[in-house]
Amino acid sequence: MHHYVRKGSQVLRKRGYRLTPQRHMILSVIQDAGEHLQVDEIARRVQAHNPNVSLSTIYRTLELLQKLGLIRTAHLPGDQPYYEAVSEDAHHHHLVCRHCHQTIHLDMDLLGSLHEQLQQAYGFHDVTLDLLASGCCPSCQQHFAQESQEHLPH
Amino acid sequence: MHHYVRKGSQVLRKRGYRLTPQRHMILSVIQDAGEHLQVDEIARRVQAHNPNVSLSTIYRTLELLQKLGLIRTAHLPGDQPYYEAVSEDAHHHHLVCRHCHQTIHLDMDLLGSLHEQLQQAYGFHDVTLDLLASGCCPSCQQHFAQESQEHLPH
DNA sequence: GTCGGTGCAAAGCCTTTGCAAAAGC
DNA sequence: GCTTTTGCAAAGGCTTTGCACCGAC
Numbered sequence: 001m002h003h004y005v006r007k008g009s010q011v012l013r014k015r016g017y018r019l020t021p022q023r024h025m026i027l028s029v030i031q032d033a034g035e036h037l038q039v040d041e042i043a044r045r046v047q048a049h050n051p052n053v054s055l056s057t058i059y060r061t062l063e064l065l066q067k068l069g070l071i072r073t074a075h076l077p078g079d080q081p082y083y084e085a086v087s088e089d090a091h092h093h094h095l096v097c098r099h100c101h102q103t104i105h106l107d108m109d110l111l112g113s114l115h116e117q118l119q120q121a122y123g124f125h126d127v128t129l130d131l132l133a134s135g136c137c138p139s140c141q142q143h144f145a146q147e148s149q150e151h152l153p154h
Numbered sequence: 155m156h157h158y159v160r161k162g163s164q165v166l167r168k169r170g171y172r173l174t175p176q177r178h179m180i181l182s183v184i185q186d187a188g189e190h191l192q193v194d195e196i197a198r199r200v201q202a203h204n205p206n207v208s209l210s211t212i213y214r215t216l217e218l219l220q221k222l223g224l225i226r227t228a229h230l231p232g233d234q235p236y237y238e239a240v241s242e243d244a245h246h247h248h249l250v251c252r253h254c255h256q257t258i259h260l261d262m263d264l265l266g267s268l269h270e271q272l273q274q275a276y277g278f279h280d281v282t283l284d285l286l287a288s289g290c291c292p293s294c295q296q297h298f299a300q301e302s303q304e305h306l307p308h
Numbered sequence: 309g310t311c312g313g314t315g316c317a318a319a320g321c322c323t324t325t326g327c328a329a330a331a332g333c
Numbered sequence: 334g335c336t337t338t339t340g341c342a343a344a345g346g347c348t349t350t351g352c353a354c355c356g357a358c
Contacts, residue, residue: 077227208341313354
């Protein structure tokens with residue numbers, strides 16, 4: 001954890017940005033989460049430590065941290081975007097329930113050498129792979145058992 | 155093309171929904187597009203045929219068509235969601251440029267048997283796989299050549 | 309002490325909702 | 334003709350922006 005916090009601070013300073021308590025706090029929250037967070041959850045956690053941190057600052061900081069490559073947006077089902085820490089050893093894929101949004105993390109090297117194959121085949125650089133597997137989780141299958149595919153209008 | 159249009163109409167009727175010109179038009183636009191479209195682009199194309207179709211109707215119809223399984227949301231980079239037609243023989247994955255959002259469609263069976271593996275391993279049903287490969291496309295690599303990773307603050 | 313960063317409030321934008329009129333079936 | 338669907342306008346909710354004050358360096 002502190003490994004990343006320190007790294008994040010260094011990156012900020014090296015790029016000429018100021019290391020404010022707010023930025024430090026927001027980055028720590030995301031790096032310590034171990035999962036993807038939405039803006040409102042990030043705000044909740046940050047404001048638990050310092051209630052004065054404004055949403056504006058959170059949005060502006062998320063954009064900055066993303067530009068610096070410290071965090072990234074996870075494109076998952078749902079209306080609001082998710083954010084997660086970028087780290088060499090912790091990239092992963094997602095298996096998400098379409099109904100309750102329960103999420104299971106899948107191993108990063110599930111896709112083997114696809115990475116390099118795509119880079120070579122299309123000439124893209126810095127390719128990152130995000131596999132989104134969406135389905136109906138076991139517990140939701142019960143709730144939706146009857147009204148599944150071939151049923152009641154409206 | 156007309157194959158899907160007919161199919162879509164049938165599905166609507168069978169499920170007890172009315173087949174209005176608006177719904178027909180919106181579904182046709184998406185099915186004929188051959189790529190994923192954002193709401194504003196769908197509106198543009200629909201309104202090119204009938205300027206009176208309102209955005210409300212488009213939003214409501216998109217939700218309906220999704221519920222009926224005729225279209226789906228593609229979770230791609232960008233603020234607004236993309237929609238694309240669902241068809242047995244045309245599912246695909248995306249290789250998107252992070253900068254210009256240029257998109258290349260990848261073959262659906264790029265991922266082999268991963269599909270079944272996940273269903274069995276985690277007990278999820280109706281699993282669909284969406285691979286999102288993001289990178290920097292050849293043309294953007296030129297523009298960003300100098301100011302890439304280690305540069306100018308702000 | 310400077311200049312970048314923050315907080316607050318207002319503005320923006322996309323999306324959803326309420327309701328009367330229109331139109332499938 | 335009955336009930337769903339539409340169009341319009343208003344409301345909502347998340348995100349961005351303007352600006353004066355604050356604070357990191």
